[in-house]
Amino acid sequence: MTGTVHTSALRGRAEIDLGALRGNVRALRARLAPGAGLMAVVKSDAYGHGALPCARAALDAGALWLGTATPHEALALRDAGIRAPILCWLWTPGDPWREGIEAGLDMSVSAMWALREVTRAAREAGRTARIQLKADTGLGRNGCQPADWPELVAAARAAEVAGTVRVTGLWSHFACADEPGHPSTAAQLDVFHELVAYAEKAGIEPEVRHIANSPAALTLPESHFDLVRTGIALYGISPSCELGSSAEFGLRPVMTLTASVALVKRVPEGHGVSYGHRYRTPAETTLGLIPLGYADGVPRHASGKGPVLVGGEVRRVAGRIAMDQFVVDLGTGPDADAVREGAPAVLFGPGDRGEPTAADWAEAADTIAYEIVTRIGPRVPRVYVDGADGQEEGVGGDGRGAGR
Numbered sequence: 246m247t248g249t250v251h252t253s254a255l256r257g258r259a260e261i262d263l264g265a266l267r268g269n270v271r272a273l274r275a276r277l278a279p280g281a282g283l284m285a286v287v288k289s290d291a292y293g294h295g296a297l298p299c300a301r302a303a304l305d306a307g308a309l310w311l312g313t314a315t316p317h318e319a320l321a322l323r324d325a326g327i328r329a330p331i332l333c334w335l336w337t338p339g340d341p342w343r344e345g346i347e348a349g350l351d352m353s354v355s356a357m358w359a360l361r362e363v364t365r366a367a368r369e370a371g372r373t374a375r376i377q378l379k380a381d382t383g384l385g386r387n388g389c390q391p392a393d394w395p396e397l398v399a400a401a402r403a404a405e406v407a408g409t410v411r412v413t414g415l416w417s418h419f420a421c422a423d424e425p426g427h428p429s430t431a432a433q434l435d436v437f438h439e440l441v442a443y444a445e446k447a448g449i450e451p452e453v454r455h456i457a458n459s460p461a462a463l464t465l466p467e468s469h470f471d472l473v474r475t476g477i478a479l480y481g482i483s484p485s486c487e488l489g490s491s492a493e494f495g496l497r498p499v500m501t502l503t504a505s506v507a508l509v510k511r512v513p514e515g516h517g518v519s520y521g522h523r524y525r526t527p528a529e530t531t532l533g534l535i536p537l538g539y540a541d542g543v544p545r546h547a548s549g550k551g552p553v554l555v556g557g558e559v560r561r562v563a564g565r566i567a568m569d570q571f572v573v574d575l576g577t578g579p580d581a582d583a584v585r586e587g588a589p590a591v592l593f594g595p596g597d598r599g600e601p602t603a604a605d606w607a608e609a610a611d612t613i614a615y616e617i618v619t620r621i622g623p624r625v626p627r628v629y630v631d632g633a634d635g636q637e638e639g640v641g642g643d644g645r646g647a648g649r
């Protein structure tokens with residue numbers, strides 16, 4: 246904790262309710278098919294919530310694995326003392342395979358180049374690398390194509406026999422699990438069953454087989470296998486409103502983004518507001534200045550639309566969102582007159598105290614709630630609280646997270 250963090254906490258803060266996160270882990274675990282465990286996906290600084298505090302809270306609540314995209318994210322968790330199994334899946338040539346082996350990471354391999362790099366690093370380290378083979382069952386992103394699977398499986402099995410690797414997992418990722426009934430989901434499951442059977446027949450004995458993300462964890466028990474990899478649901482956000490709301494799944498949003506009103510002033514009718522004058526006051530009114538902008542992750546696309554709870558009412562952003570600030574028209578009612586500098590303005594939160602949600606901002610910015618929380622920038626301190634007792638647990642500046 247530093248003085249600078251406290252000063253900026255007055256401007257804006259993202260409160261992270263670790264009690265809510267633990268509750269979400271428990272709610273998700275209650276939905277798992279028998280025999281399946283939960284991987285807490287904490288990539289990209291836990292979707293903007295702070296990787297380390299969220300990883301610890303998720304493990305406390307019974308998550309068995311952690312998942313990250315890059316090896317650097319996984320190594321940072323190990324450096325901080327996390328001992329749980331960690332899978333990291335987005336590798337690029339030249340990445341730190343040897344460090345990953347020495348840190349005991351599970352490392353995803355989607356192609357022959359990666360198998361070559363990891364076996365070379367294992368020989369150099371004199372240790373067996375834990376790898377998980379990733380299949381592209383239809384997403385068309387990372388993963389090994391079914392046509393290339395026999396070559397990758399044979400080479401991985403040979404490396405196992407040579408002692409350089411141990412294949413700890415077989416896995417894949419869905420494309421459209423957030424669209425109920427989308428035919429690609431069942432097709433991907435069929436392909437996954439086939440590719441797993443092929444690898445097992447070739448002698449691979451994985452500890453875990455997994456394909457489910459949050460939407461599949463919530464709605465498709467036949468996809469749970471040994472593990473589900475949940476990201477967005479951990480943070481209390483529904484993967485899509487088509488599937489159901491957070492509340493319907495028993496999830497509670499973890500992040501509340503609040504700012505302090507920086508300036509309140511009277512302006513005459515017809516006054517242009519913010520760059521480009523995309524808003525003009527329809528009458529004499531009171532404007533409130535909110536000191537967060539697109540540099541903080543408030544999406545400029547939500548200019549004129551983003552909702553903010555201030556002075557007891559949800560108001561819309563007036564005019565353009567700028568880099569560091571935006572304006573709301575408070576009107577002239579008694580609620581508006583009561584708003585003073587320093588008053589709280591809640592951009593989003595769980596939604597049960599009248600405030601908007603990240604899903605509302607996603608709609609205003611024509612994006613998904615994943616992007617809204619993940620892009621909250623490093624200039625916004627994360628303040629860790631525990632909803633169970635409302636106690637502050639610590640402040641993490643620069644998006645790194647701290648406390649606990």
Ligand SMILES: *Cc1c(COP(=O)(O)O)cnc(C)c1O
Nearest residue numbers: 286418458459460474475476477
């Ligand atoms: C991000 C990610 C997840 C988590 O997805 P959610 O929809 O947030 O649950 C799971 N697996 C992989 C490979 C991912 O990249």
